[in-house]
Amino acid sequence: MRLQWFRVLSLSVLVLSMGSPAWGATELEHPYIHNTPRALAMGGADTAVGGHAGALYSNPAGLMGVRRGWHVRPFIASIGSTERMYGFVRDLDERLDIEDTDEQQQALTDLLADYRGNNLHGQGTVAPVILWRGEHAQRQMALAVSWLGSVRFDARPRQGFGDDGVLSVDGRTLSGPFAAGAVEEGTWRLGFVIKALTRNRLARDYSVRELVAITSDDERDFSDDFSKGRDWGVDLGLQYRFDAGMNWEPRLGVSLKNIGGLDFEEAGRMPQTLNLGFAAHPPVEDLARITLSAEYADVLHRIGTDNDPWKRTRLGVRWQAWQRWGTGLALSGGLYQRFPTLGVEVGLPLMQVSAVTYMEEQGAYSGQDPERRYLLGLEIGF
Numbered sequence: 001m002r003l004q005w006f007r008v009l010s011l012s013v014l015v016l017s018m019g020s021p022a023w024g025a026t027e028l029e030h031p032y033i034h035n036t037p038r039a040l041a042m043g044g045a046d047t048a049v050g051g052h053a054g055a056l057y058s059n060p061a062g063l064m065g066v067r068r069g070w071h072v073r074p075f076i077a078s079i080g081s082t083e084r085m086y087g088f089v090r091d092l093d094e095r096l097d098i099e100d101t102d103e104q105q106q107a108l109t110d111l112l113a114d115y116r117g118n119n120l121h122g123q124g125t126v127a128p129v130i131l132w133r134g135e136h137a138q139r140q141m142a143l144a145v146s147w148l149g150s151v152r153f154d155a156r157p158r159q160g161f162g163d164d165g166v167l168s169v170d171g172r173t174l175s176g177p178f179a180a181g182a183v184e185e186g187t188w189r190l191g192f193v194i195k196a197l198t199r200n201r202l203a204r205d206y207s208v209r210e211l212v213a214i215t216s217d218d219e220r221d222f223s224d225d226f227s228k229g230r231d232w233g234v235d236l237g238l239q240y241r242f243d244a245g246m247n248w249e250p251r252l253g254v255s256l257k258n259i260g261g262l263d264f265e266e267a268g269r270m271p272q273t274l275n276l277g278f279a280a281h282p283p284v285e286d287l288a289r290i291t292l293s294a295e296y297a298d299v300l301h302r303i304g305t306d307n308d309p310w311k312r313t314r315l316g317v318r319w320q321a322w323q324r325w326g327t328g329l330a331l332s333g334g335l336y337q338r339f340p341t342l343g344v345e346v347g348l349p350l351m352q353v354s355a356v357t358y359m360e361e362q363g364a365y366s367g368q369d370p371e372r373r374y375l376l377g378l379e380i381g382f
Contacts, residue, residue, distance in 0.1 A: 010268040028364050030298070030312075031270050033057060033174065033197075033257075034125060034148055037078055037377035041336025041343020042316025044358075045295035048239060048253030049318075053129045056180045058145050059237035059255040059275075060191030063133065063142040063182040071131040073381035077327045078354075079124040080123045080375035101212065108208045112157035112167060115340030119362050119371055120157075125150040125259050148197075149175040158205070166205045172267075173200045187242070193235040201227045201267040229264025253277040253295075271302040277314075289320040293334075297311075310338045310366035323347070338366045352379040 036054035039046035046055065049319050051063015053071055072357035091111055098104040126149045133142040154170040175198050237255040255275045262270040277295035284290050295314040301307055316334030323329075326361035328347030333340065346353050354377040363369035 007353075028369075029362055030303055030305070033195075033270070035128060035373050036127075037356045038332070038345065039345060040358050040375065041332035041334070041335065041341055041345075041354070041356045042291075042293060043295075043314040043341050044122075044297070045277055045279075045293040045314040045316040045334060046089060046252045047255050047275045047293075047295050048251050048279035049291060049293050049316075050239065050275075051379070053131050053144065053146075056129065056131075056178060056193060057144055057148075057252050059126075059239065059277075060119045060144075060180045060193045061189040061237040061239040061253065061255075063131065063144055063180060064140065064184045064189040066131060066133045066142060066237075066359075069132070070135050071129070071133075071381070073129050073131075073379055075378070075380040076128055076215055077126045078124070078377040080121075080373055082121050082371060082373050084115070084371075085120045085122050088115055105208055105212055108211060112208065112215060112266060115157045116159060117370075118156065120153075120155045120361075121371060121373060123375075136364055137349050140177050142180075142182040142191075144178075144180040146178040146180075147176070148178060148195075149173070161370060167211065169202060171202045174198070182237075187240060189239040189241075192367075193237075193238045195235070196230070196232040197262065197264075198228070198230045199264040199267040201264075203227075203228075224330050227266035229267035229347040231262045231264055233262050234259045234368040237382075241355075247283045248280040250278070250280045253279065271304070273297065273302055274299045287319065287321070288323055292316070297320055306364045308365040311361050313338070316341075326350075328352075337361045337370070339370055350380060350382055353377070 019309040020096040032056045035044060036057060038052060039058055042049070046058040046062070050059060051065030053066065053073060053145055055062030095104060095111055098107055127146055128345045129144055131142065137333050149174050152171065154167045156165050158168055164232040172234060176196045178193055178195045180191065182189060194328055202225055235255065235257045236259065237253070240252045242250045256272070257275070258270050258272045261272045275295060275297045276299050277293060279291060280342045281289060281291055281292040297312045314334065316332065318330060318332040321329045321331060326349040328345070329344040332343040335341070337360070341356065341358040343354060343356035356375040356377070357372065359370040359372050361368070361370050379380070
């Protein structure tokens with residue numbers, strides 16, 4: 001790998017290892033702790049669905065839908081970006097190849113002008129989990145532990161006071177353990193999550209001169225730019241199954257996340273949110289299984305950046321086309337913040353691979369400033 005690529009990567013890792021949403025690039029994006037690729041493929045509408053280990057992050061009551069026995073996933077990871085981010089990193093690498101300092105600075109100024117006003121996004125998550133579902137004392141129950149480590153990076157080139165542009169950087173890491181439990185009583189499923197999280201944040205504007213200095217020497221000290229906070233919280237969830245004799249198997253789901261809100265001090269806050277969802281499984285001949293779901297996130301509008309109902313509306317459909325002999329194939333689609341999502345999951349013995357595309361709204365209302373994103377996921381375990 002060339003030296004310039006190493007510099008680009010070093011700068012990205014340094015920024016990504018320190019951050020959390022703060023200013024204008026994503027100040028209108030709805031905050032969340034973790035959305036799994038499976039949930040995003042269905043438009044984010046997972047509150048009334050569940051049936052997989054990732055339900056721990058959407059609605060813990062959904063853990064009761066997992067098949068009985070032990071589920072050990074030592075490696076669950078996802079990585080996501082946009083075409084625009086890929087192009088920016090490629091173009092930045094070309095500018096850093098320029099040896100003359102003045103020419104390099106002018107080339108970087110032109111680069112920021114080319115991307116001015118456009119958001120640049122990248123993300124990565126690891127979330128290994130151990131889950132057990134079975135019967136204890138004649139009670140159906142599920143227990144799960146997980147550890148989340150997530151990184152998000154956003155940046156937006158802006159016009160400086162002179163001809164020199166600035167790059168507004170917004171990055172964060174979020175990490176910590178999760179413990180969850182769920183029980184089933186008749187047609188009711190109840191679940192809870194306890195989590196202890198550490199959030200790091202970097203939010204600053206960098207001039208072209210600073211970017212050149214960062215990539216050319218090791219003297220720059222970033223420590224004054226970082227902020228850090230810790231907090232713990234509780235999520236509660238429930239699912240109610242209507243008359244079991246109904247062919248569509250309708251289910252209502254409710255999840256209350258971050259009860260009381262999470263306060264990471266200088267690293268920001270995350271509000272308490274209430275999500276309401278509905279799911280059903282229509283019987284279809286010769287098809288393995290179809291799931292339909294609908295959800296309204298943040299019912300009480302505790303997220304103060306906007307009141308747009310479309311940004312809170314989620315619709316999804318999942319077709320489990322094949323699931324046999326340790327293999328599987330599922331196709332999913334939906335609407336997330338009014339924009340289409342699409343995903344595919346391929347299951348192999350001890351492994352599952354997923355690919356998802358969705359759009360995240362960067363503006364104050366749905367349709368103002370959407371950004372198309374792509375996400376790849378990999379699970380290894382049994």
